[in-house]
Every structure is written in structure tokens, then in C-alpha cells.
Amino acid sequence: MLIADNDLTPTQQRNLENAVGVKVIDRTQLILDIFAKRARTSEGRLQVELAQLKYLLPRLAGKGVALSRLGGGIGTRGPGETKLETDRRRIADRIKKLESDLERVRAGRALHRKKRKAAPVPTISLAGYTNAGKSTLFNRLTAANVTADARMFATLDPTIRSITLPSRRQALLSDTVGFVRNLPTTLIDAFRATLEEVSEAALILHVVDASNEHAAAHVAEVFRVLGEIGASGTPQVLVLNKSDRILPGDSDPAVMGDRLLAAAGQDSNTPAILVSGLTGGGIEKLLEQIDVALPFDVVERARFRIPLKDGSAIALLHERGRILSEDYHGNLCEIEADAPESLRQRLHRYAVLNSTKPVENPVHK
DSSP states (O other), rough: OOSOOOOOOOOHHHHHHHHHHSSSEEHHHHHHHHHHHHHHHHHEEEEEEEHHHHHHHGGGGGGOOOOOOSSTTTTTTOOHHHHHHHHHHHHHHHHHHHHHHHHHHHHHHHHHHHHHHTTTOEEEEEEEEESHHHHHHHHHOOOOOOOOOSTTTTSSSSSSEEEEEETTEEEOOOOOEOOOOTOHHHHHHHHHHHHHHHHSSSSEEEEEEOOOHHHHHHHHHHHHHHHHHTTTSSEEEEEEEOGGSOGGGGGHHHHHHHHHHTTTTTTTOOEEEEOTTTOOOOHHHHHHHHHHOOOEEEEEEHHHHEEETTHHHHHHHHHSEEEEEEETTTTEEEEEEEHHHHHHHHGGGGTTOOOEOOOOOOOOO
16 A cells, blocks of 8 residues: 555546555545544444545546446436446535434534533543553543554544643643644534534643654644644643653653744643653652643632531531631631632631632642
């Protein structure tokens, strides 16, 4: 097989096959075939099939030899042309059906996001070049067991798990499909329902394989795709993954981050953290940085007076807040704590008025 790193027209593909005597495919067809092998859920299969059909439709004419069975007299429409038109019509009908099905998927995802937004729990999305180690990092952060494999596009369907940050805030972390340079437009369109999880996130963890010699080009490509899906303005943390493969002298995350961002033509104000999803190195620092960068469910210091009979409220404050002091006066428990807004709203009836003040950096208090 001969694989071209460019898109080929049907005529170019046929002429190359005649010249070299082997099957010829282009970059887009290769990526589509890999996606088809990786698709596991019904949604993933729908997205891949839609992309494949959109790729195939304009190329049916290039299959002239395979589809043509001309017959009849001069000037008549032969059966070959009839077969071609039938195939085009069937594919167009199937594309319409798939787009309708995916629109329902998109509406369902929008409904789930609306429900998540009703409760103040932010979504953090992992994004990055394919094979950057996103799924391994996802498993490390959430203790999940999603497929983590050193293969391109091992993850096609988004997976969402809950994590607890050092400030006791709850957040949802989503693992999504990896990007690749020259990602076919048909794939971006087909996977838009999935990629919306990235564009709707409160924070993006931009995962980079820091040991890869082409890391700067990968960063630039990810920024380009994020711009295409409307996520370029979302706050980011640059996660320099696979630190276990980096020489100790090259392990300054600030320097590495600035160098990669400058090479990619991006703003160098994005914070960078060096981690290893495989060994767990740097994970605590990453969680602290997420806590600082996440613009959601703001943590403030507050004082509460809770009756001892409401033990569930006291337990909730211990579970989701950072307790600074706890005193008992008769049948009341007075607690001062750093608490996220969602928790303060649930316990507002116990809050001492005018006792709330911002916590600039709850992680280091």
C-alpha cells in the first residue's frame, strides 16, 4: 500500500495506482480508517460513518472502472451511469439520516450540559495532540480505567469523571479525542458534538508530550483547532506530560512552556506544569494550579453558626470546605472555613452576615 500525506483527487489516486501497481490511499482516508477501527460506541460509529460518506460522495466518479457497465446504443444512458446516480442518492440519503441522528446527540449533550450548569460544578476538558498521554493523565487524576494506549486516536468518545480539588471544590474532568495536524474538515464537522465538550469547558488542560521533538508544532496545531471550534478564549493550563522521559537539566516547566508557546506563536502568560501521567509526578502541583486557574464556584472565607442537631450540615462543611476554626457554644457549632460558592449557598441560612471575604489563593492558605 502507498499512503500519500496529502489529499488526492480520485483521478490522482487512480493514476498513481496504475503507475505503482498497489493500492493508494491519502491522508484523510487513512485517518478515517483509523477512526473506524477505534469507534466503540454507537455515537462514535455514527460520527465516523458520516465523515466516511462525506469523503466518499465526491469520489464516486473516480471509481469509474469499478462502477461502469455501459450498454445500449449511442447517446443512451448506460446502466453504469444509473448505478452511479443510485449510489449517490443512497449516500446522500444516508448522510441526511446520520446528520439528523447526530443532531439529536448534540441536543442531548446540550441538555446534559445545561443540567450540569444548574449545579455549580465546572467542567475541565483535556485537549491535546493525539498520543500526548491524555487518557493516562485522565486515569491518574480520576482513578478511572479508560483505555490508555500508545496509538493514535485511542480515545474517540468523551468520558467524564468527577474530581475533588485541593480547595474541596468539585469539578468534572472530560477526556476527548486527540487532535492531529491537517485534521480533515469532515472529521471536525462530524465530531462537533464531541468537541463541544471542549468549547463549553470552564478550563482546558492543554496536554503536550514534552518529550516529543515536534512538541511546538503540536501545540500550534491544537491552538488552531481550538480556534476553529470556538474555544480559543477559554482559560488554559499547559500540561507538559511525560516528564519521566525528559533529562533532568531540561525540566524547568516555565522555560519549557514559554519556549513552546513562543514557537507556536501564542501568548506566554499560560501557566505550565510538568507532570508524568504514568508515574504520578507533578500531579499535586497540577491540581493546585487547576484550583488557582479555575474561574468557577469561587472560594471565599465565611463563618457559620450551625445547630448541633443539624449534623449533616456540619459534615458537609467538613467534606467540601477547608476548616480553619471550630468552636462550640451551647447547642451551636461556630465554624470558620474557606468554602466554594455552591456550598455557601446551601448553608446560607447558617452564615453569619458580613463575614464573607475573598480568598485569593485558597490552595496555599
